[in-house]
Amino acid sequence: MTYRTHALKALTAIGALVLMAGCGSGGSSTGGTGGTGGSAGAPVHGGNLVIARTADSQSMNATTVFDNESIWIFEQIMQPLYTVTPNGKGVMPWLATSYTVSPDKKTYTFTLRKGVKFSNGKPMTSADVKFSIDQNTKATKGWGFINTAIKSVSAPTPGTVAVHLKYPWAPLLADLSLFANGIVPANYGGETENQFYTHPVGTGPFKWGYWHKGSALKLVRNPLYWQHGKPYLNSVTWTDVPNDNTRELQLKGGQAQIDEFPAWSTVASLKSTQGVTMNLFNSTQTNYLAFNELRKPFQDVHVRRAISLAINRKALVKAVLFGNGKPANSLFPPQVPFYQQSTPGLQYNLAAAKQEMAKSSVPHGFSTVMLIPAGNSDYLTIATIVQSELKPLGINVKIQQLDVNVANTDEQSLKYDMTLTLWTMDIADPDELATFAVDPKSGAKSFFTAYNNPQVVKDTHAAQRTLSTTQRQSLYNFVQSQSAHDAFMAYLYYSPYPYATSTKVHGFFVTPLGNYHMENVWLSK
Amino acid sequence: MSFVGRRLLQLVPVAVGVTIVVFFMIHLIPGDPARTILQQHATPRAIAELHREWGLDRPLISQYWLFLDRLAHANLGQSLIYGVSAASLIWQRLPATLWLIIYASVLAVLISVPLAMIAATRKDGIRDHVVRAVPLLGLGMPPFWVGFLLIYGFGITFKVFPVGGYGTGLTGHLHAMFLPALTVAIALAPVVIRSLRASMLSVLGADYITTARSKGVPARRLFVRHVLRNAVIPAITVLGINIGFLIGGTVIIENVFAIPGIGQLMINSIFQRDFPVVQGVTLVFAVLVVLVNLLADMTYAALDPRVSFDR
Numbered sequence: 001m002t003y004r005t006h007a008l009k010a011l012t013a014i015g016a017l018v019l020m021a022g023c024g025s026g027g028s029s030t031g032g033t034g035g036t037g038g039s040a041g042a043p044v045h046g047g048n049l050v051i052a053r054t055a056d057s058q059s060m061n062a063t064t065v066f067d068n069e070s071i072w073i074f075e076q077i078m079q080p081l082y083t084v085t086p087n088g089k090g091v092m093p094w095l096a097t098s099y100t101v102s103p104d105k106k107t108y109t110f111t112l113r114k115g116v117k118f119s120n121g122k123p124m125t126s127a128d129v130k131f132s133i134d135q136n137t138k139a140t141k142g143w144g145f146i147n148t149a150i151k152s153v154s155a156p157t158p159g160t161v162a163v164h165l166k167y168p169w170a171p172l173l174a175d176l177s178l179f180a181n182g183i184v185p186a187n188y189g190g191e192t193e194n195q196f197y198t199h200p201v202g203t204g205p206f207k208w209g210y211w212h213k214g215s216a217l218k219l220v221r222n223p224l225y226w227q228h229g230k231p232y233l234n235s236v237t238w239t240d241v242p243n244d245n246t247r248e249l250q251l252k253g254g255q256a257q258i259d260e261f262p263a264w265s266t267v268a269s270l271k272s273t274q275g276v277t278m279n280l281f282n283s284t285q286t287n288y289l290a291f292n293e294l295r296k297p298f299q300d301v302h303v304r305r306a307i308s309l310a311i312n313r314k315a316l317v318k319a320v321l322f323g324n325g326k327p328a329n330s331l332f333p334p335q336v337p338f339y340q341q342s343t344p345g346l347q348y349n350l351a352a353a354k355q356e357m358a359k360s361s362v363p364h365g366f367s368t369v370m371l372i373p374a375g376n377s378d379y380l381t382i383a384t385i386v387q388s389e390l391k392p393l394g395i396n397v398k399i400q401q402l403d404v405n406v407a408n409t410d411e412q413s414l415k416y417d418m419t420l421t422l423w424t425m426d427i428a429d430p431d432e433l434a435t436f437a438v439d440p441k442s443g444a445k446s447f448f449t450a451y452n453n454p455q456v457v458k459d460t461h462a463a464q465r466t467l468s469t470t471q472r473q474s475l476y477n478f479v480q481s482q483s484a485h486d487a488f489m490a491y492l493y494y495s496p497y498p499y500a501t502s503t504k505v506h507g508f509f510v511t512p513l514g515n516y517h518m519e520n521v522w523l524s525k
Numbered sequence: 526m527s528f529v530g531r532r533l534l535q536l537v538p539v540a541v542g543v544t545i546v547v548f549f550m551i552h553l554i555p556g557d558p559a560r561t562i563l564q565q566h567a568t569p570r571a572i573a574e575l576h577r578e579w580g581l582d583r584p585l586i587s588q589y590w591l592f593l594d595r596l597a598h599a600n601l602g603q604s605l606i607y608g609v610s611a612a613s614l615i616w617q618r619l620p621a622t623l624w625l626i627i628y629a630s631v632l633a634v635l636i637s638v639p640l641a642m643i644a645a646t647r648k649d650g651i652r653d654h655v656v657r658a659v660p661l662l663g664l665g666m667p668p669f670w671v672g673f674l675l676i677y678g679f680g681i682t683f684k685v686f687p688v689g690g691y692g693t694g695l696t697g698h699l700h701a702m703f704l705p706a707l708t709v710a711i712a713l714a715p716v717v718i719r720s721l722r723a724s725m726l727s728v729l730g731a732d733y734i735t736t737a738r739s740k741g742v743p744a745r746r747l748f749v750r751h752v753l754r755n756a757v758i759p760a761i762t763v764l765g766i767n768i769g770f771l772i773g774g775t776v777i778i779e780n781v782f783a784i785p786g787i788g789q790l791m792i793n794s795i796f797q798r799d800f801p802v803v804q805g806v807t808l809v810f811a812v813l814v815v816l817v818n819l820l821a822d823m824t825y826a827a828l829d830p831r832v833s834f835d836r
Contacts, residue, residue, distance in 0.1 A: 052783075056793075058562065058606050066564045141563070141571040194608070213607055213614055214793070215691070215785035239690070241783040245673060246689050250783070253680050253688040405556030405798050412560055412567050423565070436565060443568035 043232050043507065047523035052241040052256035056214050061197040063135055063180050064142030068424075068514055071179055073238060076219055076518050077119075078182030078202035081110055081129065081161075082173050084428045088284060088335045088512030091177045091428055095124065095203060096161075105168035105467060106151075110161045118185055119207035119222040126155035131186040133163070133176070135193075143180035145443065146432070149464075170467050174429035179515075205231040205519035214240060225519065232507075232522035251276060251500055257523065258508065259500040264322045264378070270500045277503050280324055280496040281510040284333045284425035289386065289490040293450040294414050301486055302360035307418075308346040308490040309353035310389050317493050319385060320378050324498070328491035330480045331437055335512035336430050338476040345484040345491045350392060357393045365394020371416040373408070374401040379420050382492065411448050421447060421489075425513050434460045434479055438488075451488035528826075532819045536812060543811040544596070544804060548589050551795070551803050558605045558798040579605055592804065601808075602801035606794075611805040615787055619809065621691045621702075622775050622786035628702050629709035630768055636660075636710055637717040637760070642748075644718070645725035645756075653722075660718055663711035672708040672781040679704060689783035705782040709775075713767055720763040724756035731755075758825055765821030769814045 057070040062078055065071070081096035096110040116124040130153045137147040149169035154162045165172065175181070183203060188196035199208040205225045209218035218237040225231065239256065241247045244263040250256040252273065262270055262278075270278040289311070291298040298304060313327030329345035332338065357363055370386065372379040380401070387397040397418075402410065411419050426432055436444040438460055440452045456479050463475040484491070497510050507520040559575040560567045576582045580591065595602050601611040644656035663671065680688040692701030728734060729752060737747050776788030787806050794802040 059608060066562065066566055141574040145566075212617060212785065213609070214618060214790055239783065240785070241689060242789070243780050243783065246676075246781055246783050249673075249676050249681060250688045253676075253684065255688045255690070403554075403556060404796050405558075405561055406554070408564075409555055409557050409560050443571075444565045447565070 041524075043522040044524060045232050045522070047233050048235045048237065049233050049258070049505070049518075049521065049523060050250075050256040051236065051238045051258040051260060052247040052250045053238050053260040054242055054247075056240045057211070057217060057238075059197065060200050060211075061142075061193070062182050062184075062200075063139035063144070066142075069238075072515065073217060073219070074182070074200060074202075075179050075204070075515055076206040076236070077200050077204045077208065078179070078184055079204050080177050080179065080181045080183065081112075082177040084177055084511050084513055084515060086509065086511055088282070088425070088428055089337045091173045094177070095129075095183055099173075106165045108163045108165070108172060109156075110163070112159050112161065113226065114159070116203050116226045117224045118189075118201050118203055119224055120185070120189065120201050121224060122185060122189075124183060124203055125158045125186075126161045127158070127186045128183055129153070129161045130155045132183045133181055135184075136180045139180070143178065146175045146178055146180060146427070149175075168465055168467055170464055170472060171427065171429040171431040174427040174431070178427050205517075206236060209235060209237075216240065219518075227519060231519040233518065236518050236521075248500065251502060254502070257502040257505050262498055262500045264320065264324060264498070267322060267324055267498055275503050277501045277505070279499045279501060279508070279510075281499065282335050282512050283495065283497045283510075283514065284335045284512045285422060285495050285497070286328055286331075286333045286424075287382075287420065287422045287492040287495065288328075288447070289382075289492060290411075290419050290421050290447055290449050291488065291490075292414050292416050292418070292448075293452075293488070295417055297360065297362045297366060298417065300361045302356045303362060304487040304490075305346060306353045306356035306360060306393055307390060307395070308487040309349050309356060310393055311386055311490055311492070312348040312389060313493055314348070316382055316385060320381050321493065321495050325493045325495040328494050329484070330491065331483050331489075332430055332433065332476070332480055333425075333494050333512075336425060336433065337428065338430050338473050340477045340480045343477075343480040343484050346487055353393060365396065367396040367398070368417040369398045369400050371400050371402060371407055371410060371419040373404040375404070382420055414445070414448055414450060420492075423447075428513065430476055431460075431464055434463070434476070438479065438483055447489065449488050451483075451486065453482060453486055453488075456482050456486075529819070529823065532815075532822070536815050539815055540808055540811055543807055544592070545589075547804055547807040548592060548800075549585070551798070551800055552585055552588070556798045558800070561797045562606065579603075592801075596808075601805035604794075604799055604802050606797050606799045606802075611799075611801040614790060614802055615805050615809055618785055618787045618790050621784050622772075622779070622788060624691070624698055624702050625705055625709065625775055625778065625784060625786060626768060626771060628699075628706035629713060629771070630764065632706050632710035633713040633717055633764070636714045637721055638753075640714070641718045641721035641725060641760075642753075644722045645729065648726060656718065657722070660711075660715035664715040666711075668708055668712050669777050669781045671711055672705065672778060675704045675708060676782075689781075691784050702784070705778050705784060708778055708781075709771060713764070713771070716767060717760050717764055721756060721760040724759045725752055728752050728756045754828055758829060761821050761824050761828075765818055768817050772810055772813050772817070 053069060055069050057073055058067050059065040059070055060074050062074050079095055081094060082091040083094040085092050095113050095116060097113050099108050099110045101108055112126060112129065118124060133147065133153045137144055137150055149165050149167060149172065151164045151166045154164065156162055185201055189201060203226065205222055206219035207222040209220045211217040216237055216239045218235055220235045221231055221233065241250060247256065247259045248262055248266060251259040267278055270276050291304050293299045317323060317325045317327060327347065330340060330343035370383050372383050383399045387399060390397050410416050411421065423433060435442050437447045438451060438456045440446045440450055446452065459475045459478050463472045466472055497514060499510060501508055504524045506522050506524060508516065510516045559572045562575065563571050580588060592602065603609065604611050604614055607614060640656045640660065644653040647653045676688055679686045686704050687701050690701050692698045734751060737751055775786055776792050779786040779789040787809060790802065791806040794806065
């Protein structure tokens with residue numbers, strides 16, 4: 001035998017290993033035709049759906065966690081009394097079927113839906129509802145602020161719950177529809193809070209499966225779900241696939257049926273990919289350029305207006321979103337109640353920008369720094385475009401890219417000149433957004449800009465306490481118009497939520513608040 | 526004390542040194558995990574509550590002593606983001622990374638040895654030139670790109686392997702981890718091939734090989750028992766060093782193939798300033814690098830009776 005024969009034998013062994021590995025278990029494949037929400041016939045029961053998502057969840061504790069990758073999961077388990085309507089502008093009965101309001105508008109009495117059971121088989125009662133809302137109110141480092149108007153909750157009968165307010169509060173139903181007010185068993189079913197949230201129990205369509213942190217989280221069908229016949233799926237698994245390309249390839253390869261947030265650059269090609277439905281759901285996401293009014297010259301309204309007028313938003317939408325968005329005109333996005341389409345949000349007008357600069361404290365321009373988190377290509381594109389667009393005004397912008405955490409800390413500590421930020425709605429009412437955005441005494445210090453217009457702040461709070469829709473519209477119109485005039489932030493664009501799904505997936509719909517109801521989703525064969 | 530015992534003892538100062546550097550670096554750079562968690566809802570009160578809960582309101586040196594104290598009790602602390610023990614997170618992820626490293630090393634050896642043999646036995650021939658040139662492509666191409674090419678070819682077009690993931694069970698892991706391991710092996714093999722080829726050529730020219738040939742030792746026996754055994758030692762050094770680098774560099778492959786390993790955990794934890802997890806993962810990396818080098822040294826002794834570490 002020669003040396004060459006040894007080598008060939010070894011190569012043959014490698015080939016055998018490849019073949020053996022290739023014939024091993026694992027992997028799955030799907031394909032086929034159809035369409036999400038399309039005319040694919042009657043829903044079919046069964047199937048295990050995989051959603052490839054961008055990041056892992058942080059926690060299942062609904063009262064303390066703020067990241068969407070956690071929220072979208074536990075919403076399938078724990079449900080509130082009311083939920084957001086598909087258009088994102090209102091609420092509809094969920095675990096409650098109706099309510100009455102006392103003449104002084106300070107007590108709301110809710111009738112609970114009959115026959116609702118937790119996935120552990122125990123019936124849901126008013127004691128569970130009282131416990132759940134009380135727990136959220138106590139969550140001082142979580143969502144407790146959303147229940148700020150609630151004085152107490154009582155459970156007059158097993159089927160009714162009364163919410164007593166400190167004062168009349170217009171956003172109450174929207175607040176109660178927040179996931180953090182989702183209903184859990186009283187006293188966490190005898191467990192501690194920490195124990196309970198390692199395997200939460202609720203009334204939702206799915207119940208706890210497992211969570212392999214950093215890898216996958218699985219929920220399985222709740223056979224006791226109160227909407228009889230739903231959910232259709234046997235299970236839903238969220239896998240953590242941070243790489244955009246890999247998520248797309250997993251969808252195409254049939255390993256996942258939903259690709260959460262494909263890259264904007266791939267949306268056009270996914271639209272024409274066989275076996276894939278590219279969905280662009282209306283969202284409440286708004287991107288802004290924030291100015292720090294604690295730093296010169298950004299306390300000068302003319303400077304802020306000049307910058308805002310110099311930004312070509314259509315160019316941003318084209319460059320960043322590949323055309324899949326709209327220039328923003330208001331602090332509120334169009335999917336928010338009381339959005340005012342006629343808000344005079346500043347749009348691209350270079351001549352007007354130059355006029356504003358001439359009226360400012362720095363008519364010949366200045367140098368400044370735009371802070372962005374490193375590694376965010378969308379933000380870098382925006383920053384580069386804005387940098388170029390501000391040159392004609394004599395504004396020399398240096399782009400500072402910092403580690404995400406450092407950039408976040410600097411923004412919240414107001415250690416920046418200009419920065420990019422965004423917002424998506426948590427509730428179907430503008431109250432949370434307006435308060436966080438314009439009230440310097442709120443937790444977010446006017447979105448960390450230190451913007452302070454006393455009349456805007458006053459009207460924002462007035463809108464919380466009047467129950468008249470007409471009056472609220474009027475107040476919010478002023479808030480939107482005045483804050484747009486003050487240009488405390490440059491409103492950049494509204495973008496949709498992109499989800500690429502297999503054509504076998506039906507009934508998948510994302511509300512403008514980013515939530516989805518997996519009980520409506522089914523897989524065709 | 527035996528060689529192995531001494532080398533294992535060296536782990537202690539290495540590990541302590543790593544903990545000091547990592548602990549103070551990660552704590553001294555700006556950034557706050559509380560702000561990561563609270564996002565736009567980061568009120569001073571909520572931040573202070575979380576700092577108190579995590580012990581981040583204590584002096585830094587006190588936090589370090591606490592960390593060492595926990596470490597002495599085999600406790601890496603609680604993850605600030607997940608609220609579970611850092612050790613459990615690392616323990617969950619470690620197998621995937623170990624699978625990747627070991628599988629890739631095996632594939633690299635399986636690719637390198639025969640190719641180096643072909644090249645060495647046909648020095649300056651066409652096969653030698655091909656073997657020396659073609660694998661260099663693997664060295665020149667970025668691993669993430671090679672990974673995507675393999676996914677397109679074997680995951681999408683032929684659907685032989687899954688597009689990502691870790692798989693379950695032995696065959697599941699062998700199946701799911703083949704493409705990621707091959708991606709790493711393609712980058713690793715050229716270095717090993719060149720080293721092994723050079724060693725083989727050197728050994729083939731040695732007097733004892735000529736003597737063995739003149740005594741009529743069969744070619745197969747000559748190559749396996751004399752040439753390969755002597756030539757493989759430098760290649761093991763090269764492989765050991767590269768595996769050391771690989772341990773710290775698995776994150777790219779883990780990202781491309783969505784493998785839940787500790788490289789990915791490390792990166793996420795750094796971005797989120799999850800201090801206990803960063804410290805724990807770094808410690809594991811340090812221990813692994815030391816162990817791999819120890820293993821390489823021990824392999825010398827096993828292959829070459831002239832090598833004795835106890836003298």
